[in-house]
Amino acid sequence: MNKQKIRVGFIGLNPDSHWAAAAHLPALNSLADDFEIVGVANRSYESSKKTAGALNLPYAFESTQSLVSSTEIDLVVVTVKVPYHFELVSAALNAGKHVFCEWPLGNGLEEGRKLAELASQKGVIAAIGTQMRYAPEVTYLKQLISDGYVGKVLSTTLIGAGGSWGNEATEDHYYLYDQANGATLQSIPLAHTLVGITEVLGSIDQLSARMLTQFDQVRIIDTGDLKEKNTQDQLLIHGTLKGGAALSVHYRGGITRGTNLLWEINGTEGDLQVTGDNGHGQIVQLVIKGAKGEEKELKTLTPPASVYNGWPSFSGARNVGHLYALIAEDIRTGSRKAPDFQDGVVLHELIDRIEKSSKNEKDS
Numbered sequence: 627m628n629k630q631k632i633r634v635g636f637i638g639l640n641p642d643s644h645w646a647a648a649a650h651l652p653a654l655n656s657l658a659d660d661f662e663i664v665g666v667a668n669r670s671y672e673s674s675k676k677t678a679g680a681l682n683l684p685y686a687f688e689s690t691q692s693l694v695s696s697t698e699i700d701l702v703v704v705t706v707k708v709p710y711h712f713e714l715v716s717a718a719l720n721a722g723k724h725v726f727c728e729w730p731l732g733n734g735l736e737e738g739r740k741l742a743e744l745a746s747q748k749g750v751i752a753a754i755g756t757q758m759r760y761a762p763e764v765t766y767l768k769q770l771i772s773d774g775y776v777g778k779v780l781s782t783t784l785i786g787a788g789g790s791w792g793n794e795a796t797e798d799h800y801y802l803y804d805q806a807n808g809a810t811l812q813s814i815p816l817a818h819t820l821v822g823i824t825e826v827l828g829s830i831d832q833l834s835a836r837m838l839t840q841f842d843q844v845r846i847i848d849t850g851d852l853k854e855k856n857t858q859d860q861l862l863i864h865g866t867l868k869g870g871a872a873l874s875v876h877y878r879g880g881i882t883r884g885t886n887l888l889w890e891i892n893g894t895e896g897d898l899q900v901t902g903d904n905g906h907g908q909i910v911q912l913v914i915k916g917a918k919g920e921e922k923e924l925k926t927l928t929p930p931a932s933v934y935n936g937w938p939s940f941s942g943a944r945n946v947g948h949l950y951a952l953i954a955e956d957i958r959t960g961s962r963k964a965p966d967f968q969d970g971v972v973l974h975e976l977i978d979r980i981e982k983s984s985k986n987e988k989d990s
Contacts, residue, residue, distance in 0.1 A: 631660065633664045640677060644705075665693055674688070694723055701724045701957070715727050725751070726949075746968075751957050753967075771827065771898075780871055785875075786888075789905070790803075791880070805856050817973055819908070820973075821908070828867050833980065837860065887905050896918025896919065898927075
């Protein structure tokens, strides 16, 4: 196997803030035998130079096009806001580069489909950042279900808080409150968490959804200004999984004083409960409890300690790291183990179903 390091170029990397620094950098540091970050292209050349200097990177690119065209880059990682994904990912694919794009893949289903088709034409590795499926806790849950811990799955219930999409926002996150930007409650925290649920329990069959707006303005925390908001902040889904189990989901904007992530799986032989501090299942540390048979109270169930060895302590970085490990294997061997853009299209289609169902409910 060729163990030459895969040279990574970031589009959108600040060394001391935002998601790329918090998750991608420690994930790649844990895989130093596989990857080397060699360059960055940010919104401005000055920003690129600042990041390259802070991280001791060899290349600060003047533009995103110069990064994707460079012979020094093997894998382009796109970690910018959703409205820019289509243009930047398209440029990387057209340059023949492997790509890792943060979720959502595109600003809506049609952009996702176009990017998946382009990736297929180019024959490169094109991975999408739906990393909750690789959380050690999700892998452990999947094994528990497979081993019959709950028996036949009868129902699953999900309650989550999105953090954003309530009635307050920072200036930097205000773009989340405009539906035109494609970064909504349903497309980010809900979609990410549904990836984990379907990884454990199988795909969703029938569904009916309702999305509500409780606030038409958002207060900007930085300034105190009130700005318009047109994204929904309450989302309700009920339906069935392919295996016949009942499904119930309630996602809400903001953070509550109660449980901000609660996922329960109920079966004929036992019950499982998963909790976290927020509704972003791809980021948050998950805690599993369960009881089966004659047991009357839930007890904590912990994956083997070995699954955490060598990985970052931050759960989001750890989960992204597992995804990067699959990308490395795919690039080196030609396998297709990492979630690709077609997987992203399937998730876009699910979110599109939810949005259309809600619209039909509202119009009826």
